[in-house]
Amino acid sequence: MDGDYVIGGVFAIHHYTHRPVHNYTTMPEPLKCTGSIDSRELRFSRAMIFAIEEINNSTELLPGIKLGYEIHDSCTTVPVAMHVTFQLSNGLDPVFYTGDNCSQSGMVMAIVGESESTPSISMSRVIGPFNIPLVSYFATCACLSDKQQYPSFFRTIPSDQFQTDALAKLIKHFGWTWIGAVRSDSDYGNNGMASFLQAAQKEGICVEYSESLHRTHPRSRIQRVADVIRRSTAMVIVAFTASAELTLLLGELSLKPSPPRQWIGSESWVTNRDMLKFNFCAGAIGFGIQKSVIPGLREFLLDLSPTKVAASPMLTEFWEDAFNCMMGKNAAKDKTVCDGTEDIQTLQSPYTDTSQLRATNMVYKAVYAIAHAIHNAACEDANSTAQCDKFTRMESDQVLSQLKKVNFSQNGYDVSFDVNGDPVATYELVNWQQSESGSIEMVTVGLYDTSLPEGQEFRINRNLTWMDGGTHVPVSVCSESCPSGTRKVLQKGKPICCYDCIPCPEGEISNTTDSPDCFPCPKEFWPNAERDTCFPKPVEFLSFDEVLGLILAAFSVGGACLAIVTAAVFFHHRTSPIVRANNSELSFLLLFSLTLCFLCSLTFIGAPSDWSCRLRHTAFGITFVLCISCILGKTIVVLMAFKATLPGCRVMKWFGPLQQRITVVSFTLIQVLICTIWLCLSPPFRLENLTIYKERIILECALGSAIGFWVVLGYIGLLALFCLVLAVLARKLPDNFNEAKLITFSMLIFCAVWITFIPAYVSSPGKFTVAVEIFAILASSFGLILCIFAPKCYIILFKPEKNTKKHLMNKNES
Numbered sequence: 128m129d130g131d132y133v134i135g136g137v138f139a140i141h142h143y144t145h146r147p148v149h150n151y152t153t154m155p156e157p158l159k160c161t162g163s164i165d166s167r168e169l170r171f172s173r174a175m176i177f178a179i180e181e182i183n184n185s186t187e188l189l190p191g192i193k194l195g196y197e198i199h200d201s202c203t204t205v206p207v208a209m210h211v212t213f214q215l216s217n218g219l220d221p222v223f224y225t226g227d228n229c230s231q232s233g234m235v236m237a238i239v240g241e242s243e244s245t246p247s248i249s250m251s252r253v254i255g256p257f258n259i260p261l262v263s264y265f266a267t268c269a270c271l272s273d274k275q276q277y278p279s280f281f282r283t284i285p286s287d288q289f290q291t292d293a294l295a296k297l298i299k300h301f302g303w304t305w306i307g308a309v310r311s312d313s314d315y316g317n318n319g320m321a322s323f324l325q326a327a328q329k330e331g332i333c334v335e336y337s338e339s340l341h342r343t344h345p346r347s348r349i350q351r352v353a354d355v356i357r358r359s360t361a362m363v364i365v366a367f368t369a370s371a372e373l374t375l376l377l378g379e380l381s382l383k384p385s386p387p388r389q390w391i392g393s394e395s396w397v398t399n400r401d402m403l404k405f406n407f408c409a410g411a412i413g414f415g416i417q418k419s420v421i422p423g424l425r426e427f428l429l430d431l432s433p434t435k436v437a438a439s440p441m442l443t444e445f446w447e448d449a450f451n452c453m454m455g456k457n458a459a460k461d462k463t464v465c466d467g468t469e470d471i472q473t474l475q476s477p478y479t480d481t482s483q484l485r486a487t488n489m490v491y492k493a494v495y496a497i498a499h500a501i502h503n504a505a506c507e508d509a510n511s512t513a514q515c516d517k518f519t520r521m522e523s524d525q526v527l528s529q530l531k532k533v534n535f536s537q538n539g540y541d542v543s544f545d546v547n548g549d550p551v552a553t554y555e556l557v558n559w560q561q562s563e564s565g566s567i568e569m570v571t572v573g574l575y576d577t578s579l580p581e582g583q584e585f586r587i588n589r590n591l592t593w594m595d596g597g598t599h600v601p602v603s604v605c606s607e608s609c610p611s612g613t614r615k616v617l618q619k620g621k622p623i624c625c626y627d628c629i630p631c632p633e634g635e636i637s638n639t640t641d642s643p644d645c646f647p648c649p650k651e652f653w654p655n656a657e658r659d660t661c662f663p664k665p666v667e668f669l670s671f672d673e674v675l676g677l678i679l680a681a682f683s684v685g686g687a688c689l690a691i692v693t694a695a696v697f698f699h700h701r702t703s704p705i706v707r708a709n710n711s712e713l714s715f716l717l718l719f720s721l722t723l724c725f726l727c728s729l730t731f732i733g734a735p736s737d738w739s740c741r742l743r744h745t746a747f748g749i750t751f752v753l754c755i756s757c758i759l760g761k762t763i764v765v766l767m768a769f770k771a772t773l774p775g776c777r778v779m780k781w782f783g784p785l786q787q788r789i790t791v792v793s794f795t796l797i798q799v800l801i802c803t804i805w806l807c808l809s810p811p812f813r814l815e816n817l818t819i820y821k822e823r824i825i826l827e828c829a830l831g832s833a834i835g836f837w838v839v840l841g842y843i844g845l846l847a848l849f850c851l852v853l854a855v856l857a858r859k860l861p862d863n864f865n866e867a868k869l870i871t872f873s874m875l876i877f878c879a880v881w882i883t884f885i886p887a888y889v890s891s892p893g894k895f896t897v898a899v900e901i902f903a904i905l906a907s908s909f910g911l912i913l914c915i916f917a918p919k920c921y922i923i924l925f926k927p928e929k930n931t932k933k934h935l936m937n938k939n940e941s
Contacts, residue, residue: 130195131517132501134179134494135215137240137250138172139203140165140441142342142371158210160202164445166478167401167486168242170428171264172198172441173478174487175239177427178494188495189502192517200441201241203342203371208246212238212253236526237262237497239490243369244268244315251277258524262496264489267394268318272547279527281544283492284416285552285577287319290394293414293554293575294365295326296585298391304332304624305605306391307361309352309376311368312339319367319393333605333624335361342371349379357385362594362603364388370396377405387594389601397557398485400477403567410594414554414575419488419540425481433467449474483569492542499542500529552577560592611638611659614645631658634821651815653822666815668826669732669894669901676732679901686725686908693916694718700923704931713764713787717757718916723750724908728901740811740828745802747904748839752798754911755846755877756791762853762870763790798842805835816893825893844881850874869915876910 141160149155179194199211215235237260241247247266254261255278262281263271269288271280298306308324310316316339324334336359338352353376356364366373373396384407392413396402436442436454443454452465471479481487504525506515534543544550556573573587593601609615609628614637618625631637631645636654648654648661655662669676697706697714706714727750730743764787809832816825830836851874884903891899922929 128195130193132236133195135235135238136175136198137201138168139242140168140200141202158207166476170478171490174490178491182498192515205249212250216254239493245313251280255279258527260527260530262493264493265486268314270318281548283489286549289552291323292326295330299330301600303363303603305361305603306363307359308334308337309366310339311372312341333622340372349375353379362601365391367393370399389594409561410592411559415557416485417555419484495537496533499533500526503529558591608640612657614642664824666824666826669897682905683725683728687722690718690722713757713761720754721912728904731897731901735813735828737812744811751843753795756794759850760787760790819892873911873914877907880907
């Protein structure tokens, strides 16, 4: 249609072309569009005509100016798209030429098209140098936002950059980390998938496979892609394809159905009602352009009289295909003649379906954007009334300049372009849901708006239906999430989403799901059995609350009581010969020291403190030295007593009671001095031992200075050895009751206990070290009291007839 200013249009109304064979000797045949007509694209072209007629009838936009249009079919191929672009850019089409030099009839101010990115790229490269604007309604490749390469390109549909980011966030939202990817082998598919994979990688999503296909590929290629899908383990497939490519793939999959898959679609096919025939894709979700309403469009589309149809070859082809009849008298044998009774009102076709106008509204907005640009260049607004001059000489670069500035609202939809020629990105989340009748319907379940603050762009306001009509979100992961207490170890040669879950090593935990590492607990803590929490380590020491502590404490108190009872028996019979004959003063002192030896073992039981650690070792060292000193004194007394019976020997004069006291005190003071030096230089202290057991703390007494401890112990051993030697020397002295024999046995037991104590003490772990030391104290103490005092108590209590001086002095009795 001619007009004062002409707007070009390029739509992919057919999908195939007849490709002539080039022999390079004759002029090639012109390209011819073949194949069935695309009713959806026909609706787009008719929507452009509707918008132009609506503008021509408007009194506010371009009043007094008539817009014309020149619409071409690109046949969805680049060669045809290039051909028609050259036609549009040349202008002065013979159809419109009138010979009036003042008229701009036939000069295209701007072009609406194309529906795919690859043809749009080629078209934009051709008309870009001439500053002819190209406003696309469906080309979404992010590459077209590059103003260096495509300076005159605009679009009313958002760039794929926004869609791919939205798809990646959608997949992350539902927890899918293992997906398959299918794309069109075109600029739209390749660039869109590359952008999506980059966004998916940032979200931690892994791709099992990425396959491409094109409508021109042989069937074997389509079959190979279908087989990859059937063999895959990913439950989710992201299809960034045009409707034509996906139709071929789904048709191949329907021949030999694969396991159920959750399809995630781009806007090019997920809102295409022609795709709903593939029932096994029920549950598919994806982002689509916002659904809109264009008042009057449906009536315009259905206003097709036989006269109008016959006047347009394109409408004629559509009519014949829709009603399976032939216009005119030359009807084929298998088809009837269209007689005018056909009712387009009852026709179920994408052409007549205006229930979900999405891309159609993009065409509508593109025409209005160009009209507003022409209006701003050709008209002047005065007193809120526009004055337009249709004879104004206008160049396409003026329209290009004004397109960058347009900002208006049409039917409630805002239209504007950013510096890249892109609109504000707003998507609807569309879900394919099965209705009660069994048919598949597109249901809007959410919204994605890039104008909202980050983190708030995405929201779902309805329940979704998943593959096979399920209500639960399907799981698509390469490896199940690693629970707390484990860490992820990547599987060799596989993506980062494929991993094994390895339990945390001893002493380490992980308290988050899918933790890449385990971290050690603080030294005072230890993991629980699940290794997901650190708990304070139990503190272990020999306490009065446990059985071992109670037993040792009972023996300690029992031994002290035994010493006290023995002392009481001796005190009660202190005038008897057997008590007096064995140096009663040293005997009482020995029993006192044995009582202290028994009681000092109690200081080893219970929670250690710095003071208890110092007390237990010094008390042990001093009381045992006092005990051994008493026994040594008694041994010396026995030796001296028999030496004194020799004629002229006055040795007892030099080892009387005073000297015996001095000997005991002197030996004991040496130990006191050793302990004092030990306590002053490096005393024992309370220690939390974390090395013996990893899972618990041993509360013990550190020696401070190991030398001090072994000097104390060595001094006791030296006195005991000296006492043993003297006792052995005196064991055969003639006497009916020779105390030296008893001392010999007691010292043999004492030495045996403490010799075995050393390796047991060194090798015993934790609280058993303390138990070994207490056992040695008690065993040696019981050995001394039983060997030295038990025979005497037996005689005193049960054999009083032997408790006489005559019996004791009778050297002949055995």
